Amino acid sequence: MKTELLSPTEMAEADRRAIVGGPFDGMGLMRNAGTAVAREVMRHYPAAEQVHVLCGPGNNGGDGYVVAGLLAESGMAVSLWASEEPRPGSDAAVAAAECPLQPAPLAALDADAGAVIVDALYGAGLSRPVEGDSARAIELVTARGLPVVAIDLPSGVSGASGKITGPAFRAALTVTFARRKPGHLLLPGRDHCGEVVLADIGIPDAVIAELNVRTFANAPKLWLPHFPVPGVDTHKYRRGHVGIFSGGPASTGAARLSALGAARSGAGAVTVLSPANALAVNAMHLTSIMLRKADEVSELGAYLADRRPSALVLGPGFGVGDKAREFTLAVLASRSGAGGMVLDADGITSFRDEPAALFEAADAEGAPALVLTPHDGEFARLFPDLASEEDLSKLERSREAAARAHGVVIAKGADTVIAAPDGRAAINSNGAPWLATAGSGDVLAGLVAGLLAQGMPAFEAACAAVWMHAEVGSRFGPGLIAEDLPQAIPPVLAELVAAARR
Numbered sequence: 412m413k414t415e416l417l418s419p420t421e422m423a424e425a426d427r428r429a430i431v432g433g434p435f436d437g438m439g440l441m442r443n444a445g446t447a448v449a450r451e452v453m454r455h456y457p458a459a460e461q462v463h464v465l466c467g468p469g470n471n472g473g474d475g476y477v478v479a480g481l482l483a484e485s486g487m488a489v490s491l492w493a494s495e496e497p498r499p500g501s502d503a504a505v506a507a508a509e510c511p512l513q514p515a516p517l518a519a520l521d522a523d524a525g526a527v528i529v530d531a532l533y534g535a536g537l538s539r540p541v542e543g544d545s546a547r548a549i550e551l552v553t554a555r556g557l558p559v560v561a562i563d564l565p566s567g568v569s570g571a572s573g574k575i576t577g578p579a580f581r582a583a584l585t586v587t588f589a590r591r592k593p594g595h596l597l598l599p600g601r602d603h604c605g606e607v608v609l610a611d612i613g614i615p616d617a618v619i620a621e622l623n624v625r626t627f628a629n630a631p632k633l634w635l636p637h638f639p640v641p642g643v644d645t646h647k648y649r650r651g652h653v654g655i656f657s658g659g660p661a662s663t664g665a666a667r668l669s670a671l672g673a674a675r676s677g678a679g680a681v682t683v684l685s686p687a688n689a690l691a692v693n694a695m696h697l698t699s700i701m702l703r704k705a706d707e708v709s710e711l712g713a714y715l716a717d718r719r720p721s722a723l724v725l726g727p728g729f730g731v732g733d734k735a736r737e738f739t740l741a742v743l744a745s746r747s748g749a750g751g752m753v754l755d756a757d758g759i760t761s762f763r764d765e766p767a768a769l770f771e772a773a774d775a776e777g778a779p780a781l782v783l784t785p786h787d788g789e790f791a792r793l794f795p796d797l798a799s800e801e802d803l804s805k806l807e808r809s810r811e812a813a814a815r816a817h818g819v820v821i822a823k824g825a826d827t828v829i830a831a832p833d834g835r836a837a838i839n840s841n842g843a844p845w846l847a848t849a850g851s852g853d854v855l856a857g858l859v860a861g862l863l864a865q866g867m868p869a870f871e872a873a874c875a876a877v878w879m880h881a882e883v884g885s886r887f888g889p890g891l892i893a894e895d896l897p898q899a900i901p902p903v904l905a906e907l908v909a910a911a912r913r
């Protein structure tokens with residue numbers, strides 16, 4: 412599937428440009444859209460006893476009139492219901508006039524078991540919570556458990572944000588056009604879409620390219636050209652060296668999980684940087700991973716100068732406080748040649764009272780690329796105003812945060828958003844709830860650093876790490892604990908390396 416995601420505004424602009432450039436006018440695009448939906452209804456529900464097509468006042472309803480006409484023509488039993496008449500002069504009004512069926516008022520909707528619902532109430536134009544007859548129709552269909560095929564978006568779901576502010580259909584299938592919209596991937600919208608089918612309605616790729624889209628579905632296509640594949644003549648340091656800061660003796664496991672994530676991603680060497688009092692416990696549990704003492708900023712400086720690590724991770728199990736801030740700022744200011752710094756967990760929390768100091772350090776000339784990996788709670792500590800702004804979608808919030816932080820932000824969760832300071836953003840959707848387990852985020856931080864260390868640019872490294880982490884977790888399934896993640900990376904890595912070589 413194509414990776415660009417179009418906001419409703421961008422989609423409207425694509426429609427407009429496509430209509431100007433041809434070959435299809437607005438009615439032509441609507442007929443193509445209706446044809447694609449009718450095809451999917453017939454493919455998925457060939458034995459439907461009755462198809463109820465529910466039309467709203469806009470062009471989403473217009474698609475519905477086309478669908479109803481085509482399904483009736485093909486011999487299916489179709490009932491047509493409309494909430495209001497389409498606006499005179501609109502494409503939807505033409506579609507309604509061309510439709511051989513007469514609509515009944517939506518208020519009278521009734522539907523029995525065995526029926527299929529086509530939702531053409533609202534799509535890209537949803538502008539407020541669904542109320543009145545449309546709301547009652549949604550409640551009736553939901554209560555009876557009838558399968559719903561949504562046109563473009565399930566009515567009630569915002570295409571821009573995935574937010575739901577009132578009643579909304581839960582579709583079994585959603586057929587959308589040209590490109591998916593953020594609301595198909597962001598929660599709770601994603602959960603209401605069911606299977607998403609993307610239909611080509613004749614909007615040329617060149618029209619989409621002109622829009623300079625900055626939002627993407629996270630998928631290998633997006634970053635595979637940058638994915639590290641070792642040359643035959645490589646050596647371990649050329650494959651990248653990652654330094655990972657450990658916490659004190661009672662909290663060392665998180666850093667080791669990160670270290671294993673970094674090592675399994677293909678980094679050639681990984682060092683755990685440990686306080687003296689935790690060296691023994693770390694040494695007991697490390698084999699291929701190196702270990703070095705780092706209590707003071709001077710020791711950190713010596714490590715950076717001697718070993719010139721290509722990426723670092725600070726935060727997992729590290730402890731919140733001055734030391735985390737000092738070490739982070741020392742790395743960002745070191746000019747040691749490190750390509751990236753992943754700040755996670757306690758590393759993020761340590762800057763809650765002075766986020767500007769972090770953001771300024773990341774903005775300085777020659778600083779390593781900063782990647783922040785907050786879950787919702789950590790995000791709110793660093794960006795309290797963005798977190799509490801109800802009107803912002805997770806996408807918008809993450810994008811603003813990345814611009815402010817001068818770094819890549821991985822806003823974690825079931826719908827992780829990766830945002831870059833240059834405005835690019837990707838939404839991840841291949842995860843599974845099995846990933847919600849202690850230490851899972853620590854492995855992710857290590858994976859990001861491992862890919863950074865191998866020379867991937869920060870946004871691409873972040874996207875690739877999130878995708879791999881989610882893919883590994885989904886494939887592993889029930890029973891997953893964080894220790895399983897690094898060990899389960901190789902099969903996914905093998906597929907990516909093979910694809911990158913092609």
Ligand SMILES: NC(=O)C1=CN([C@@H]2O[C@H](COP(=O)(O)OP(=O)(O)OC[C@H]3O[C@@H](n4cnc5c(N)ncnc54)[C@H](OP(=O)(O)O)[C@@H]3O)[C@@H](O)[C@H]2O)[C@@H](O)CC1
Nearest residue numbers: 426440441469470471533534535536537538539540541563
């Ligand atoms: N040529 C094209 O552009 C193509 C477009 N295509 C199709 O068009 C769809 C977009 O069409 P659209 O822009 O007309 O928006 P749509 O979703 O039908 O709703 C707008 C209407 O609903 C109203 N309204 C909104 N929310 C409401 C609420 N809660 N409760 C009550 N009313 C509400 C809103 O009122 P207003 O906000 O203006 O007051 C307005 O009247 C798109 O999803 C795709 O299916 C395809 O055919 C491909 C070619």
Ligand SMILES: Nc1ncnc2c1ncn2[C@@H]1O[C@H](COP(=O)(O)OP(=O)(O)O)[C@@H](O)[C@H]1O
Nearest residue numbers: 823824825842843844846847849850851852853
């Ligand atoms: N429901 C979910 N579906 C998919 N991924 C999830 C879900 N819940 C959490 N995750 C992922 O699991 C990881 C949890 O990280 P985090 O909250 O930092 O946990 P920890 O600090 O214990 O490692 C993140 O990558 C997050 O995106």
Ligand SMILES: [K+]
Nearest residue numbers: 530533562564
């Ligand atoms: K719809």
